[in-house]
Amino acid sequence: MAILLDGKIISANVKSEVAQEVTRMKAKGITPGLAVIIVGDDPASRTYVNNKKKVCAEAGVYSEEIALPADTPQDQLISLIVSLNNRSDINGILCQLPLPPHIDDKAVIAAISPVKDVDAFHAANVGHIMIGDYTFLPCTPAGVMEMIHSAGVTVEGKNCVVIGRSNIVGKPMAMMLLHENGTVTICHSKTKNIKEICKNADILVSAVGIAKFVTPDMVKPGAVVIDVGMNRDENNKLCGDVDTAAVSEVAGYISPVPGGVGLMTTAMLLKNTVTAAKMQNAFIEN
Numbered sequence: 565m566a567i568l569l570d571g572k573i574i575s576a577n578v579k580s581e582v583a584q585e586v587t588r589m590k591a592k593g594i595t596p597g598l599a600v601i602i603v604g605d606d607p608a609s610r611t612y613v614n615n616k617k618k619v620c621a622e623a624g625v626y627s628e629e630i631a632l633p634a635d636t637p638q639d640q641l642i643s644l645i646v647s648l649n650n651r652s653d654i655n656g657i658l659c660q661l662p663l664p665p666h667i668d669d670k671a672v673i674a675a676i677s678p679v680k681d682v683d684a685f686h687a688a689n690v691g692h693i694m695i696g697d698y699t700f701l702p703c704t705p706a707g708v709m710e711m712i713h714s715a716g717v718t719v720e721g722k723n724c725v726v727i728g729r730s731n732i733v734g735k736p737m738a739m740m741l742l743h744e745n746g747t748v749t750i751c752h753s754k755t756k757n758i759k760e761i762c763k764n765a766d767i768l769v770s771a772v773g774i775a776k777f778v779t780p781d782m783v784k785p786g787a788v789v790i791d792v793g794m795n796r797d798e799n800n801k802l803c804g805d806v807d808t809a810a811v812s813e814v815a816g817y818i819s820p821v822p823g824g825v826g827l828m829t830t831a832m833l834l835k836n837t838v839t840a841a842k843m844q845n846a847f848i849e850n
């Protein structure tokens with residue numbers, strides 16, 4: 565039976581370290597600040613934004629929500645971002661995706677100052693990650709790495725398979741595993757023999773968005789299986805990409821959904837906000 569990689573426990577450790585760091589910073593007059601922009605009334609986005617505000621409050625990070633109507637013109641959103649770029653009390657800026665169809669995500673991400681880009685989606689930060697010289701890592705794959713480390717699993721020399729190649733999860737995930745000397749394969753919708761490729765993985769990360777996509781016959785006995793997916797099952801219950809009950813019989817470690825990577829994502833956002841605040845204030849501890 566696989567060991568559970570409990571996002572609740574692992575994220576609590578990250579959040580507690582961040583809270584301690586925030587206490588030290590506040591003693592020197594610095595309060596990290598995060599601006600969270602939400603455009604429209606997508607219920608999933610509303611839940612994510614509420615969670616982000618809650619964890620900020622718990623860790624002592626100042627957060628400011630800016631909720632805009634769905635028909636907000638792109639120019640207005642970009643002007644808002646420019647004003648946040650110029651505020652010294654705001655260290656991190658996050659624009660909750662997806663945005664309404666009339667707004668170009670790329671233009672919005674490009675408007676965020678790279679030093680305040682706590683999602684690490686800006687092309688400058690993506691480039692830094694590619695060359696292995698980065699300040700921020702995107703929150704979801706960084707959270708996955710934290711889970712792998714918490715299990716005491718080393719990546720070096722392991723066969724790592726990432727299913728999914730999105731810019732926000734799959735690609736940076738693969739790059740982070742590569743930076744830790746894993747031998748990485750990325751699968752996507754055009755991949756042939758996906759079962760055989762996955763079956764060879766010591767570390768399997770699924771970021772597809774299809775419930776029960778990963779079945780036990782795709783998993784090597786003892787493998788680390790991390791489930792990034794956030795889907796709804798036939799009863800409209802939140803579930804991941806992995807058939808958790810069945811795969812648990814084969815895997816060595818498994819992360820659940822809910823209670824897995826989602827919690828890590830929010831914890832890593834806090835960590836990035838604190839990093840941004842330290843950088844912008846040249847914070848050095850004595």
Ligand code: NAP
Pocket residue numbers: 704727728729730731732733734751752753754755758771772773774792793794795825826827829
């Ligand atoms: P995305 O942009 O839709 O990417 C999905 C990827 O899966 C694509 O690369 C796609 O391949 C691949 N794919 C789709 N069908 C496939 C198939 N039959 N076989 C193999 N690969 C297939 O999604 P995303 O933004 O990366 O998110 C992926 C999942 O993670 C979603 O469920 C999302 O909700 C979840 N998520 C969770 C968190 C969290 O914090 N837990 C954060 C972000 C996302 P192509 O490129 O060929 O189309």
